[in-house]
Each structure stands twice: as C-alpha cells, then as structure tokens.
Amino acid sequence: MEKVTALNVNGVNQVVDVEGDTSLLTVLRDHLDLTGSKYGCGEGQCGACTVLINGFPRRSCITHVAATRGKQITTIEGLAKNGKLHPVQQAFLDAGSFQCGYCTSGMMMTAVSLLKTNPNPTASEIAHFMQGNICRCGTYQRIIAAIQQAAKSMKEARP
Amino acid sequence: MKSGEMEPVVIEPERYEFDAPPAYHFEVDRRDFFRVLGGGLLMVCVLRDAKAFQESGGRRMPWRGPDEPENISAWLHIGESGKVTVFTGKVEVGQNIRTSLIQAVAEELKVAPANVQMVMGDTSRTPFDMGTFGSRTTPTMNPQLRRAASAASDVLIALAAKRFSVDRAQLLAADGKITDPATHQSIGYGELLHGKQLAEAIPAVDPLEPATQWKVMGTSLPKVDGVEFVTGKHRYPSDHRLPGMWFGKVLRPASYGASLTSLDTKAAELLGNVKIVHDGNFVGVAAPTPELAVKALAAIRAEWKPSSEAQNKISNKELFGFLKQTASNNGAHEDRMRHAAGSIDEGLAKADHHLRRTYTVAYIQHVPLEPRAALAEWKDGKLTVWTGTQRPFAVQNDLAEAFRISKHQVRVEMPDMGSGYGGKHTGEAALEAARLANAAGHPVKVVWTREEEFTWAYFRPAGLIKINSGVGHDGRITAWEYHNYNSGGAGIGTPYDVPNQLVQFHPTQYPLRQGSYRALAATANHFARESHMDDLARLAQMDPLQFRLVNLKNDRLKAVFEAAAGKFGWGREKPSRQRGFGMGGGVEKGGYVATCAEVAIDGSTGNVKVVRVVTAFDCGAVVNPDGLRNQIEGANVMGLGGALFEAIEFSDGRILNPRFSAYRVPRFSDLPKNEVVLVDHKDQPSAGAGETPLMALAPAIGNAIFSATGIRLTSLPMVPNGLKT
Numbered sequence: 061m062e063k064v065t066a067l068n069v070n071g072v073n074q075v076v077d078v079e080g081d082t083s084l085l086t087v088l089r090d091h092l093d094l095t096g097s098k099y100g101c102g103e104g105q106c107g108a109c110t111v112l113i114n115g116f117p118r119r120s121c122i123t124h125v126a127a128t129r130g131k132q133i134t135t136i137e138g139l140a141k142n143g144k145l146h147p148v149q150q151a152f153l154d155a156g157s158f159q160c161g162y163c164t165s166g167m168m169m170t171a172v173s174l175l176k177t178n179p180n181p182t183a184s185e186i187a188h189f190m191q192g193n194i195c196r197c198g199t200y201q202r203i204i205a206a207i208q209q210a211a212k213s214m215k216e217a218r219p
Numbered sequence: 220m221k222s223g224e225m226e227p228v229v230i231e232p233e234r235y236e237f238d239a240p241p242a243y244h245f246e247v248d249r250r251d252f253f254r255v256l257g258g259g260l261l262m263v264c265v266l267r268d269a270k271a272f273q274e275s276g277g278r279r280m281p282w283r284g285p286d287e288p289e290n291i292s293a294w295l296h297i298g299e300s301g302k303v304t305v306f307t308g309k310v311e312v313g314q315n316i317r318t319s320l321i322q323a324v325a326e327e328l329k330v331a332p333a334n335v336q337m338v339m340g341d342t343s344r345t346p347f348d349m350g351t352f353g354s355r356t357t358p359t360m361n362p363q364l365r366r367a368a369s370a371a372s373d374v375l376i377a378l379a380a381k382r383f384s385v386d387r388a389q390l391l392a393a394d395g396k397i398t399d400p401a402t403h404q405s406i407g408y409g410e411l412l413h414g415k416q417l418a419e420a421i422p423a424v425d426p427l428e429p430a431t432q433w434k435v436m437g438t439s440l441p442k443v444d445g446v447e448f449v450t451g452k453h454r455y456p457s458d459h460r461l462p463g464m465w466f467g468k469v470l471r472p473a474s475y476g477a478s479l480t481s482l483d484t485k486a487a488e489l490l491g492n493v494k495i496v497h498d499g500n501f502v503g504v505a506a507p508t509p510e511l512a513v514k515a516l517a518a519i520r521a522e523w524k525p526s527s528e529a530q531n532k533i534s535n536k537e538l539f540g541f542l543k544q545t546a547s548n549n550g551a552h553e554d555r556m557r558h559a560a561g562s563i564d565e566g567l568a569k570a571d572h573h574l575r576r577t578y579t580v581a582y583i584q585h586v587p588l589e590p591r592a593a594l595a596e597w598k599d600g601k602l603t604v605w606t607g608t609q610r611p612f613a614v615q616n617d618l619a620e621a622f623r624i625s626k627h628q629v630r631v632e633m634p635d636m637g638s639g640y641g642g643k644h645t646g647e648a649a650l651e652a653a654r655l656a657n658a659a660g661h662p663v664k665v666v667w668t669r670e671e672e673f674t675w676a677y678f679r680p681a682g683l684i685k686i687n688s689g690v691g692h693d694g695r696i697t698a699w700e701y702h703n704y705n706s707g708g709a710g711i712g713t714p715y716d717v718p719n720q721l722v723q724f725h726p727t728q729y730p731l732r733q734g735s736y737r738a739l740a741a742t743a744n745h746f747a748r749e750s751h752m753d754d755l756a757r758l759a760q761m762d763p764l765q766f767r768l769v770n771l772k773n774d775r776l777k778a779v780f781e782a783a784a785g786k787f788g789w790g791r792e793k794p795s796r797q798r799g800f801g802m803g804g805g806v807e808k809g810g811y812v813a814t815c816a817e818v819a820i821d822g823s824t825g826n827v828k829v830v831r832v833v834t835a836f837d838c839g840a841v842v843n844p845d846g847l848r849n850q851i852e853g854a855n856v857m858g859l860g861g862a863l864f865e866a867i868e869f870s871d872g873r874i875l876n877p878r879f880s881a882y883r884v885p886r887f888s889d890l891p892k893n894e895v896v897l898v899d900h901k902d903q904p905s906a907g908a909g910e911t912p913l914m915a916l917a918p919a920i921g922n923a924i925f926s927a928t929g930i931r932l933t934s935l936p937m938v939p940n941g942l943k944t
Contacts, residue, residue, distance in 0.1 A: 082510050090466065090509050095458035096451020098637070100588050101669040105879035108588060136451035149449040156441060156845055159853055160313025161448035162455060162588045162637030187887035194879070196588045197313050197638060198856025199849065200890045 064125045069094065070138025080126030084118075085109045087125045088135060096136035096165045100194065107193030110166040111135045117173040119192075136165035139172065147217070148172050151210035152203070159197035167193050171207045180211055252296070253416045259298040259409075260374055261418040262367040263291055279370050279421045291346045293360065295324065295367045297375075301395055301409030303328060303335045305364060308348025309356050310340035310609060311635040312643075314909045315846045316356045318443045319436075322842060323361045326428060326435040327368035329392040330408070332443065340633035342615045342626075350610035352641060352735060354808040354907025357842060361905060362427065369428075370421040378411045430840035430901035437899075439845030455637050456607035457592035457666045464594065465494075466509040467655040467665040468516040470502035471675060474872030475731070476526025483520040490515050494659040503651060505659040526872060530730045534870035538730065539579050539683045542704045545728035556724040558712060563687070566698025566719030570689025572758035578684040578747040580706055580935045581866035582731055585679070586884055589637020590672035595652035596662035601628045606649040607636035614646030621650055622657070640857070641735035641910075642676060673877030678867055679736035680729065682706020684747040694759040694769045701748070705729055707740025710807045710914060713748060715770040731869065737854075738910040741807045742861065742917060746935055749803035749918030753925060763802055763922065764789055773806065775837050775900070779813040780804050782835035782896045787815035797822060798830070799927025803918030809906030811837040811898075814855070814915035816891075818923040825941030829859060829889070829920055835896040836912050839903035851895045851912040858916035860885045864939045 061080035066073060069092065076091050083102075088094045088111070097120055100108030104119035111120045112134040113127075139146040145153070148168050158164045167190070174181060174189045181189070186204050195203065252261055293307040305324055311317040317337050325332040338344055340351075372392045379397035380387035383404060391398050398405035430437060447453040472479070482502060484495045493515045494505045502519065506512040525531070533541050567573060593606035602622065608614050611631040619626040631649065648665045656663035667675070682705045689698040699717040705727040712722055756766035764784050771777050784790075784802065793800065797820045804813030817831040832855050841847055864883045868875040876882045921932050928944060 079510060086509055089458075093460060094451075095454065095460075098455075098589065099457065099666065100590075101879045103669075103878055103880055106588065140450055145446075145449065153441070153445045153449050156439075156445075156849055158313075158442075158448060159315065159849060160588070160636065160638035161453065162313075164448055165451045168449065187890065190887045194588065194884055194886060196586055196640075196857065196884065198853035198885065200856060200885075200887050201852060201893050202849065204887075204890075 061124070061126055064129065067092075067125070067128065067133065068131065069133045070135060071132070078125055080124060082125050084111070084120040084123040084125045084128055084133070088120060094135050094137050098162055098165060100163070100166075105192070105194075106163070106166075107170060108163050108166040110169040110193070112169055112173055115173065115176060117170050134169075136169060139168065146172065147213045148175070148207070148210040151206040151213065155202050155206040155209060157199055157202040157206040158195075159199060163193060163195045167195065167203055171203075171210065174207065175211055175214060179215065181207065183208070249418050252418070256296050256304065257298050258414060258416045259296055259412045260371055260415070262295045262371045263418065263420040264293040264295075264363045264367045265291055265420050279373075279419050281419055292348070292363050293346060293367065295364065295371060297328075297371060297408055297412060299409050299413050301334065301407050303330055304338060305335060306338045306345045307360055307364070308340055308342075308345045308612060309360050310351045310611065310633045312351065312609060312639040313637075314356075314850065315442055315843070316351070317635065318440055319357065319842045319846060320361060320364055321443055322436045322438070322440050323365045324368045326433055327365045328372050330395045332435060332440055334395060340611045341630070342611055342632075343630040347612050350613060350644060352609055352644065354810070354910050357905050357907045358809060361842065365427050367421055370419065374417065374419060375408055375411055379406055382406065382411065433840075436842050437840070437844070439843055454634055455589055455592075456594070456605055456634050457589055457637070459594045459605045459634065460664065461594065461596055461662040463661050465505045465507050465655075465659050465661040465663045466512040467503055467505045467652055467663040468512045469651050469665065470516060470519055470521060471671065473523040474525050474531065476528055476531040476872060477523040478526075479521060480524045481522040486520070487515040487518040490518060494655070495519075496655060496658045498654065501651075501654060503655050505655040505661070505663045530728050531872040533730050535581065535866070535868050538681055542681065542683045542727045542729065546704050546725040547727070556708065556726075558722040559720065561719035563698050563700045563719055563721050566717075567687075567689045569691065570697045571692045572755070573689050574751065574754055574758060575687045576685075576751060576754070576933060578686070578743075578750065578933045580682045580684070580743040580746065582678040582681040582733070582869075583736075583861050583865045584673055584676070584867060584882070585640040585642025585736060586882070587638040587640060587642055587672075590667040590669060591643065591648040591676065592664070592666040593646070593648035593652040594662060594664040595649065595656040597653075597656055601630065602653055603630045603632070604649045604653055605632045605634060606646060606652075607639070607643055608633055608646050608649070609639050609641070609643050610645075613644070614649050617646050618649060618653055622653065640737040641739070644735055645677070647675065669879065670877045673882065674874045677732040677734040679861075680706050680733040680740065682740065682743050684743065686747060686751050688751060688755060690755045690759050692759065694756075694761045694766050696755065696770050703740065703744060706743040709739035710741030710744040710805060714773055714776055714806050715752075715767070716772050717770070731867070737857070738807070738913040741805070741911070741914040742858070743935065745803060745805050745914040746917040746921065749805070749915070750921050750931070750933065753801065753918075753922040754931060762790070767804070775811045776804065776806055776813075779811045779835040779837050779898055782898055783813040783815045783833050786835065786894060786896050787817075787831075787833040789815060793927075797927060799923040799925065801919045801922025801924070801926055803915040803922060805914060807911045807914060809838065809904075810908060810911035812912050812915045814919040816916065816919035816923045818920060818927060820924070820927050820942060822944065825938070825943060827863065827924060827938045827942050829863070829891040831892040831894070832916065832919065833894045833896065834912055834915065835898055836908065837898035837900055838906040838908045838911070840901045840905045841897055841899045842905050844897060844899075847897060847908050848895045850908050852893050854910075854912035855893050855916050856885050856890065858913045859889055859891075859920075861935060862917035862920050862937060864936045866936050866939055
C-alpha cells in the first residue's frame with residue numbers, strides 16, 4: 061500500500077511517514093504522541109480508540125491511515141476549544157462518569173457524535189448508540205447521565 | 220470459639236494475595252529529603268510496633284534518618300510555600316484512593332484539598348508498600364496519614380504559639396493557617412516553616428477527628444485530577460514515551476507449558492533495524508516503530524513441543540472433575556484451611572430437611588481495559604521502568620532478581636493506570652521491556668495486545684463447592700458442611716449462626732495461571748452459600764429475608780439486609796410471572812453488603828435481563844460518598860458479567876476465546892437500574908470498599924431466577940447461552 065505522509069488532526073496538518081495500512085491508532089499514539097486515544101482490543105470491539113473522521117465516530121484501531129487521506133480527524137485532544145472544555149467533557153467531569161478513566165476518551169468521542177445527530181437522546185437511545193464502548197469499571201449509568209446533562213447544557217447554549 | 224458467635228472464620232489468609240515478606244530498601248534519608256523537597260516540616264509514619272516507639276511510650280519523636288526504615292509506611296512534607304506533599308507506596312487504579320487520601324490529610328491538617336499532592340507508587344520516592352489490594356488502603360493508609368497530618372498540625376500550632384508568645388491551647392488551625400481568635404493574628408503554614416528543617420516521626424496509632432466532626436472527609440470531593448482524564452492528557456503506563464524509544468514484542472509459546480524446539484530468526488533479521496533477543500525461553504524483538512516490531516515478530520519461525528503435563532491438556536469441559544480428582548485432603552496446611560464446630564452428624568440428625576448441592580465457578584478474566592504495559596530505560600547502570608502494577612515494589616524486586624542487580628539500581632514508577640481489579644499484581648511487561656531495552660540499547664516500550672492479556676495474564680480461580688446442610692421446621696440451620704476446591708478461602712465462613720459446622724478449603728492442581736481478583740473467592744463462596752440459603756428457606760417454607768434474619772445474630776449484616784429489602788420493596792407482588800426477586804449478602808473485609816435483584820425472563824428466547832438491583836453497603840464511616848457509590852454501582856455492573864455470561868474457554872493449553880468478540884463483558888444494554896443505599900456508620904472505622912460490594916450480586920440474581928422459574932442455577936456463569944426452561 062502507498063505511504064501516507066500527511067494527516068489533518070484537530071485542524072493541524074501533520075507530517076508523517078508511514079505505510080498506508082498502518083492503523084490510524086498507531087499513527088496517532090506512536091508517531092504523533094497523541095495518546096488520548098487508547099488501545100483496548102485492536103478489533104473495534106471496545107471503543108477506547110474512537111475518533112471522529114469528518115465528524116463520524118470511527119474505531120481508529122481498525123482504520124487504515126490511508127483511509128483518512130484528505131479527511132478531518134478529531135481526537136480527544138482536539139475537543140476542548142481555547143482552554144474551555146466541551147460540554148460533554150464538562151458533563152463527564154461533573155457527573156464523575158469514570159473510575160480509571162481509560163475508556164473515557166472513546167466514550168466522549170462517541171457521545172459527541174451522538175449529540176450531533178440526536179441532540180436530545182433518551183437513556184435507551186444513548187445505551188443503544190454507545191453499545192460498542194466498554195467501561196470495565198462499570199460506570200455506564202453515570203455516562204448516560206453525563207450525556208443527558210451535556211445535551212441539556214448544549215441546548216441552553218444555543219441561541 | 221463458642222458456636223454462634225460472629226467470629227471471623229479465617230480458614231486461610233487470602234492465598235492468592237500474599238507473597239513472601241518484603242526485603243526492604245530505602246534510599247532517602249532526612250538530609251536527602253530536605254535537599255529534594257526544600258525546607259519545611261517532614262512527618263514520617265512509623266508502624267505501630269516499631270521498637271523505638273515502644274520505648275518512647277508511643278509518642279511523637281524527632282526523626283533523624285532511616286534507623287528502621289522497614290517500619291515506615293508513609294511520609295508527609297509541608298514546604299516553605301505551605302504546599303503539602305504526601306508520599307505513599309499505594310497506587311491509584313481507578314478506585315479513587317488518590318482523592319480519598321488527600322481528603323484524609325486535608326481533614327486533619329486543616330488545609331484545602333487543592334494544596335495537597337500525592338506521590339504514589341514510585342519505588343525511589345515512596346516508602347515500601349506490599350501492594351494495593353485486599354481493600355487495605357482505607358483501613359490502614361488512611362488513618363496513618365491522618366495521624367501524620369494531625370501531628371503536623373500540632374507541630375505547627377506549637378511553632379505559632381512560640382511566635383505569638385501565647386498559650387498553644389488558644390490557637391486554632393484552619394485553612395492552612397494558625398489563628399489566634401483573641402487577637403485575630405494569623406500566620407500561614409509556609410511562613411511558619413520558613414528557613415526550618417524539622418523532621419518528626421509519629422507512630423501509627425488510632426487518633427483523630429471523629430467522623431461526626433469531619434469537614435473534608437465524608438464529602439464527595441471529585442476525582443482530584445479529573446480534568447487530566449477528560450482531556451486525554453493523563454499519561455497511563457501505556458502512554459509513556461522517551462526520546463529514542465523503541466517498541467517491543469514478545470514471541471508467545473503455542474500453548475501453556477510448551478517448550479521451544481526450533482527457532483529461525485533469519486527473515487526477521489533481514490528486516491534491518493531490528494533487535495532480536497533469544498535468551499532461554501524468552502524470544503522478543505525491538506524496533507524503532509511498532510509496525511516494524513510487529514512485522515519482525517511475524518517473520519520469526521518457531522516450533523513448540525506441547526506440554527505433557529495433565530493440567531495443560533484438559534479443557535474447561537473436564538475442569539471440575541479434574542479439580543475434584545486432584546484435591547489434596549491432607550498436608551501441613553490442613554488446620555489453617557479447616558474450621559470445625561460441633562458435629563455435622565448430630566446437626567444432620569436434628570434436621571427436618573436435608574440439602575446437598577454442588578456449585579461450580581468458571582475461570583474468568585479481569586479484563587482491565589488497559590492491558591499490561593511497560594516502558595524500560597537503562598541509564599548509567601540503572602534501570603527505570605514505568606509500568607501498570609498494583610505492586611510496584613514486588614516488580615522492582617523481580618527486576619533486580621532477573622537482571623542480578625541490586626534493588627537500589629532499579630526504579631519502578633506506577634502512573635495511575637487503566638484499572639487492575641486484582642489482575643495486575645505482577646510485572647510481566649516490565650521484565651520483557653527491560654530485557655529488550657537492555658539488548659537494544661534504547662528505551663523500549665512493551666504493550667500487550669488484548670489477546671496476550673487474555674492468555675498470558677492470570678485468571679480468577681475456577682472452583683467447585685459442595686454443601687451438605689440441614690434445617691429444622693423452625694427455620695434454624697442445624698448443620699453446615701462446606702467444601703471449596705481451588706476457588707479460595709475468602710468469604711468461605713458462614714456469617715449465620717450454625718452450631719454444627721465443617722468448613723474446608725481444598726487446594727487442587729489447576730490448568731490455568733490463577734491469582735487474585737476483585738473480591739477473590741468471596742464471590743464464589745457467596746454465590747454457593749446464598750443460593751443454598753434460599754433453597755433452605757424454601758424447604759423451611761419461609762421468606763428468604765425472614766429466613767436469613769432468623770439465622771443471623773450480626774446486627775450490621777441484618778441492617779444491610781433490611782436496608783436493601785426496604786429500598787427494593789421486598790415482599791411486594793411480582794409484576795408478572797416472568798419476573799423474579801432475589802437477594803444475597805454477607806460480610807467481608809470489614810464491609811457488610813446485601814443486594815436485592817429483579818430479573819425478567821423472556822420465555823421464548825431464554826434471555827435473562829437484570830432489571831433492577833439495590834445494594835446496601837456498610838463500610839463504617841464513609842470517606843467519600845459519591846466515590847463509594849461509584850464503586851458499588853461499578854461492582855454491580857462488573858459482577859453481572861461473572862454472574863451471567865463471562866467464562867474462559869480453553870483446551871490443550873490454549874485459550875479459545877481471548878478477545879472481546881468471543882468473551883462477553885457487560886455493556887450498556889446489560890445495565891440494570893442500579894441503586895445504592897449507603898449505611899454510614901460514623902461510629903465505626905472506615906473499611907475498604909472496592910471489592911466487597913461485588914460478592915452479593917450473583918446469588919441475588921440466581922435467587923431471582925429461582926423465584927421466577929423454580930430453576931436453581933448452580934454454576935457461574937449462570938446463563939451464558941440463555942436460560943433453558
């Protein structure tokens with residue numbers, strides 16, 4: 061596969077030099093030192109590596125970096141703007157929606173994309189959408205509460 | 220022991236948690252401290268029975284250096300800026316102990332939590348600690364740090380009294396300052412300590428602010444560095460990196476116990492900038508990029524001869540027969556593993572109903588979402604390793620032994636990691652990374668794959684439990700004979716008042732590497748015992764709650780049963796025939812737990828959905844209510860997996876389901892309505908809470924299935940393929 065030499069991550073053009081079939085997660089973590097996206101399984105089953113590609117949630121561990129050519133990649137490091145937490149981050153913090161926190165980046169990236177398409181999800185809609193993300197510490201109910209809180213504060217922030 | 224008394228039955232200390240006693244090293248003395256940290260006040264926590272304190276009558280005394288360093292458990296430093304730094308060998312694995320220990324220090328020292336920083340689990344900077352397990356941090360480290368903080372506060376008041384030329388009794392410590400309410404003059408801790416180098420040692424004896432007076436403890440302080448976690452900035456062990464770092468991979472045997480018969484690394488060597496290490500049974504590669512390391516590993520040709528040992532050949536299907544057949548009934552440990560009172564024969568003769576049942580518990584995995592990871596660097600003859608482990612000092616020991624160097628040459632640092640649940644007491648990745656780094660001449664990072672974690676870590680022991688019991692018409696249990704094969708001794712004793720008992724643990728041979736797990740065997744033992752209790756209740760024609768209360772003398776356990784039942788609405792009509800209610804509970808590690816569960820059975824698919832759980836928990840005075848709720852809620856979710864569907868499948872020394880697509884863990888759709896009742900016993904010492912809440916869930920679910928269907932499930936997991944009716 062052809063090499064990939066450029067990547068747009070969090071609005072920044074990054075120079076890399078990797079084989080096209082390298083996983084996006086490896087490139088982010090090991091080549092660009094963006095370690096907020098986590099390895100959990102390598103088969104797209106746990107969601108810890110979730111990033112947004114052109115706004116859609118994707119499992120970076122099973123995404124070839126070649127597939128992201130010319131696309132906008134957003135990772136957890138790009139979620140806060142100008143030092144202000146994204147409402148989803150603030151809600152996770154406020155609701156204490158984690159224990160070890162290892163799944164949290166992937167949970168939040170998935171939640172951000174959910175709220176884009178469904179700004180006011182019910183608990184069961186959240187559970188359905190988030191089914192591919194594992195929290196082994198078992199904080200699911202707090203994550204649902206945080207996403208609903210984030211939905212509320214995003215709604216209030218809209219003019 | 221008189222029968223019926225609620226003495227803890229210690230059949231065996233938790234066999235899967237203890238290791239050899241520590242050999243200690245201590246690099247920092249008093250002068251080093253002040254050189255590194257600057258001036259100020261240093262309080263050193265010395266364990267209760269240290270000789271010097273016996274001679275001093277247990278009072279505070281000046282500390283000059285490491286006279287008896289093995290007795291030091293923690294230290295606390297207040298700098299000339301007023302900043303407080305606490306050093307402990309305990310580690311943060313998601314249980315939020317970093318936060319609750321800060322609360323303990325802030326409470327007694329009268330400072331804001333934001334002024335307290337914890338340095339944890341760094342073998343060069345923190346005193347020796349055996350490890351973070353067994354729910355020991357809250358009952359041991361918390362009071363020791365409070366004692367140190369309280370003594371520091373006394374020192375500061377004495378300094379201020381001298382400075383103000385007033386009697387110390389009229390001074391108050393609050394908000395990082397000492398104030399004289401009469402004159403309104405006040406002075407900050409930092410200013411008081413300016414230009415000073417004071418060091419004192421204090422014995423770790425029980426002190427302190429009573430829980431009813433707590434202002435910082437007892438409140439829901441949020442996770443102290445939460446922002447780092449929600450922004451992705453926190454560096455877990457697998458996130459660490461160093462300039463010039465390489466990436467390592469390790470060749471795994473084809474099956475457990477297999478030996479290497481031939482190795483061909485030519486193709487791997489042709490890949491160029493790759494270091495290949497073959498040392499005894501260890502074969503690994505290191506390369507400047509992870510892609511190249513993976514490629515090199517795949518290019519190695521190896522042949523393995525399978526093990527001929529019987530335990531490496533059996534499959535999960537033959538497991539329980541194997542455990543029973545290989546059980547040892549005698550040996551030096553027998554007395555430790557056996558508890559007997561009265562006569563089983565007499566107890567059975569008095570009974571109106573008899574019940575014999577066998578229960579089984581499968582191997583399951585911890586599945587920490589962050590797999591084992593380590594970064595190792597050799598520099599100037601010294602080895603530094605950043606790794607995820609619950610026992611950094613044990614890993615330091617292992618590394619020193621493996622490389623035949625002194626422990627002084629090894630530093631292990633444990634960054635707050637992506638959970639452990641008892642599954643990371645060891646340092647495999649640390650050894651691998653260090654061996655590869657040594658050969659490559661670069662720092663090397665090794666991160667296990669999920670498949671490696673599922674295969675080469677260790678498992679919660681599988682077990683076989685046999686109970687033979689008798690009960691009278693009046694609902695009193697007359698005989699209780701209990702045998703546990705391999706699963707373990709935690710929670711093996713019954714808390715119920717039974718005059719005739721025989722409780723025994725039987726070690727066996729076993730096929731998989733097994734070790735500690737959150738709550739240990741207490742989950743298996745509570746599943747067996749509390750399931751059996753429900754069956755006995757039915758034989759005695761009693762309500763399960765009433766039956767338990769009749770047989771219980773322990774007031775705290777009774778109280779959590781009643782609290783859970785009250786919140787749950789125990790005794791109300793079931794909403795439909797497909798619904799069932801059940802309960803389970805017990806005492807372990809100083810915590811009292813009871814859980815009630817409601818299940819819904821889908822008759823056509825056999826699907827079992829846990830609709831609602833209510834857990835009441837009493838762990839003494841609550842240090843951080845929201846942190847505790849989080850732990851209990853999480854324990855119920857994690858416990859759901861082992862109760863309903865988690866099981867390791869294996870055959871011929873191989874794990875057959877070593878990935879999430881084949882090993883089901885609880886997900887969002889499995890989440891029940893998950894309610895918690897905290898029984899805050901402010902007059903009781905705080906016990907640890909990370910483990911015990913897990914153990915009541917499985918029997919509560921099993922008993923709920925029984926109440927809905929009349930089907931008694933006796934194996935964990937209960938419904939890996941749905942309920943067969």
